[in-house]
Amino acid sequence: MTDFSSCIGKVVVITGSGSGMGKAMAKTFADNGMKVVVADFNPEAGMKVVEDIKAVGNEASFIQVDVSKEEDVKKMVDFAVETYGKLDGIVNNAGIGYPETPIHETPMEYYDRVSGVDQRGVFLGIKYGAEAILKSKNGGFIINTSSNGGFQGTEGMAIYTMSKAAVINLTKTAALEYAKHNIRVNAICPGTTKTEIWGMAPQEYIDSFCRNVPMGRLAEPQEIANTALFLASDLAPYLTGTTITVDGGTNSGHIRNVTWKNPEIDK
Ligand SMILES: NC(=O)c1ccc[n+]([C@@H]2O[C@H](COP(=O)([O-])OP(=O)(O)OC[C@H]3O[C@@H](n4cnc5c(N)ncnc54)[C@H](O)[C@@H]3O)[C@@H](O)[C@H]2O)c1
Known part of the structure; x- marks a missing residue:
């Protein structure tokens, strides 16, 4: 049996946990005994997640944060320590996209x-x-x-992909700096995932990403949350500085749909 009991009583801050994969992480972590600080820009969404977590008898608190503001982030971490007496982990998950724009037309x-x-x-x-x-x-x-955009360019998404690439390298440096203090630092690279980040984008646009996914479907937020739980737990004690892709194989290369000589094996 997989045992996540090492998570019980751990205090974690999850940014961007009012929605999407952050919300799934908050609920999953809380279900496994962690005390979760739900930190989000959107207070209604964040407080609803806390309400849902408490409704099933688990522990969470909300703080509003804009992760791009230093004073907010400091306040968020202080809040976690003041509320629960310590901090065991942080998930830096908040992220935003923007309308696809070529570099030369991008407003600063x-x-x-x-x-x-x-x-x-x-x-x-x-x-x-x-x-x-x-x-x-x-x-x-x-x-x-x-x-996944941290590994490769994407037309119209220069700022997003360069920022996500920076996160991969930052993860490695942080892993080196804190390894001797037994703080493990890892990154998750989701493929296209069914969350609110896609906003009002037309369904056919979102579905078009499936064409590049060997597994032929988008990710569910829970699939990203399960990976995060593993990384947070003592089941991954020697895992640091790494980047885990959760993308149905997208980052492995190019889909070619090669014809099989004996297709009946799949019948
Ligand atoms: N959904 C995808 O296809 C996909 C794919 C790869 C990576 N990601 C990354 O996953 C992370 C989570 O994305 P998601 O799809 O769950 O998005 P989402 O839009 O569903 O949730 C993001 C949350 O972050 C919050 N947020 C936005 N700006 C913030 C700020 N400045 N400070 C604090 N909170 C803020 C939002 O209010 C929202 O609740 C992001 O970093 C995103 O870039 C998403």
Whole structure:
């Protein structure tokens, strides 16, 4: 039996946990005995997640945060320690996209906002999160949500993909800096996942991403949350500095649909 009991009583902050995969992580972590600080820009969404977690007898608290703002991130981490007495882990998950735009037409406000959340926000989360975990003196974990887009360019998404690539390398440096203090730092790279990040995008546009997915479907938020739970638990004690793709094989290469000589094997 898979045993996640090492998670019981652990205190974790999850940014962007009012929605999508952060919400799935918050509920999954809480279901496994963690005390979860739900940190999100959107108070209604974040407080609803806390309500849902408490409704099934688990523990969570909400704090509003804009992860691109240093004072907010510091306040968020202080809140976790004041509320629960320590910090064991932080998931730097909040992220935003923007309308596809070629580089030469990109307004610099997009650059400041998107890299502010997707790159600076993760740096700030590690900066203040690591300090609080170090002070708690029991090791811990940091999980950063990058993206499949962190490995390769995507037309029209320069700021997003460069920020997500930065998160992968930042994860490695942070892993080196904190390994001797038993703080494991890892990144998750989801493929296209069914969350609210897609906003009002037409369904056929979202579905078009399936064409590049060897498994032929998009990810469910719960599939990302399950990976995060594994990384947070003592089932991954020697795993640090790594990047786990949860993308149905997308990052493995190119789909060619090669014809089989003996297709009946699949019947
Ligand atoms: N959904 C996908 O296809 C996909 C694929 C790869 C990576 N990702 C990444 O996964 C992470 C989570 O995305 P999601 O799909 O669950 O998105 P989502 O839009 O469903 O949830 C993101 C949450 O972050 C919050 N948020 C936005 N800006 C914030 C800020 N400045 N400070 C604090 N909170 C803020 C939002 O209010 C929202 O609740 C992001 O980093 C995203 O880039 C998503």
